[in-house]
Amino acid sequence: MRGFLDTHRTGQAVALGEDQRPVPLRKHAPGLGDFIMDETVAEYIRRTVLKIPRDEIKTMLQKWGFLSEAQLQTINFHQLKDNISQDVVQLCEENSADIKQAAVLDIIYNYIYPNKRVWSVYQMNKTGEETDFFDLTDFKKKIKRRLRSALKNVTITFREYEDNAVWIRIAWGTPYTKPNQYKTSYVVYHSQTPYVFISASVLKSNLPLLCQALVVASNYHDIREMELRSHSLNSLKDIVFKRYSQNFQTYYPKPLRERDVAPETDLRIIQENKNEKERIERVNREIFGDGPQPKLEFAQYKLETMFKSDPKMDVLDKKEPFRCLVKFSSPHLLESLKSLAPAGMADAPLSPLLTCIPQKARNYFKIREKKGLFPGSFVSP
């Protein structure tokens, strides 16, 4: 708030002094009567605009559609971002923006930059075979009712996109406090699928409530976390919707000779392991396919296995499991796994624990004693 007042250059500060009303700002559009825009809304819009790269501000505001084209013409988009943001806020005040509109702008920003958040995939289950017709208005109504009845103060905003996706932004409050617009949860739901992509807010305690609302609103029976997380929402979609190039073919014809000849460099360099290399390439292609891999940043393996030692050594003879956490991280994990064997850094084929990530659609594992290798953890509402 302070930052907003201090840097505001448009005469609002003077107006404040005259009115003796420091909290809500007065809008200055003539002839529209006194409308007071909430200062938190103004500050929220300002901060959202500041997040956008400068050369994209205009297109994003156009997508928002809250400011008219004529209004957008008045903004100089070549000045400092700070000044742009203040001009935008000024215009929003003229149009008497409220938090609903501000939330829509935030959704637009997050839709274009989904990689700024960490997304987690949830899968919903039905018991019966009943196929319900998905009604968006009913879905929205049920979600709102469910969340509002529990918390009263929540900002819930929806926005539909062409690919059948509903984006839901939720700012959480409590019955006694206003929603915190800066710690929002995001939900992306594709109505024809049982998958929900949730980017939870720091306020984790609301997650069960959110899951419950989603299950009820979409007529499912329960919901579970798939233990699949990444910054890249599109890659998660690729994995669960099986859109990435998978290879289930078991026989691979030998590649044409022509392709082999091309990278030949110097006749004085002789590859002794040519056949082995071709085998690695083949095995690798069987596992990873030809296309680019979905983008994941982590794979985590939690070992809870018993330590098995020589009975004579008599060490660690306890029944306690041997705890260990193995974490693989990379800006592009699956691509780096793919290149391990061809680079000669690992034997081909790689351990199925590493290569099963896209097939199993999870990158967080718990490895226990033989009972069952990957028990899914169910989060039932």
Place this chain on the structure above:
Amino acid sequence: MAVLRPFDKLPALNSAVLLLVSSDEGLQQKLAEAILREKKNFKINIHLATSLPLPSERDHLRPRIDMIVFMIDIKSKYSLKNVEASLAYVDASFFLGKVCFLVTGVGRVNCCSIEMNAIWKLGEIYSSPVLFCELEMEGIRVATAQRLLRMLQICAGHIPGVSALSFGSLMRSSAND
């Protein structure tokens, strides 16, 4: 599996054959290219292998190998293991000066995942010289290529009066001082 022997084939006239064993094919290729770029007055063939034994189906095509360079990446334990496993397929007479261990990645000690001791020991057990370098750097790569080329010349018997064995013992006595 076939053990690699230094003298089971006849040498070709005015030529030398180098065998590079490395699990990192990128660096191996770069080093081979650097060696070939050097000016020299004899023919050279470089055989690249990820590990030993060499595939037997190519035995009849392969000329006599004059020198083996085992490349170890200081950042990769796997590379050391690979070399250790490969050494079993080298005939003992190769270790009379025709083997050398090339340790790369020396510039980045903070990423080191191999104990230096293990490398020194390797050199001692197999009584072969250990060279240190950083193949990722152009300048050092060229210098290493020149060094290896000189050693190869000796191993192939192109330098009158110096044999691989005498050169090897020369290197060793200076290291022990």
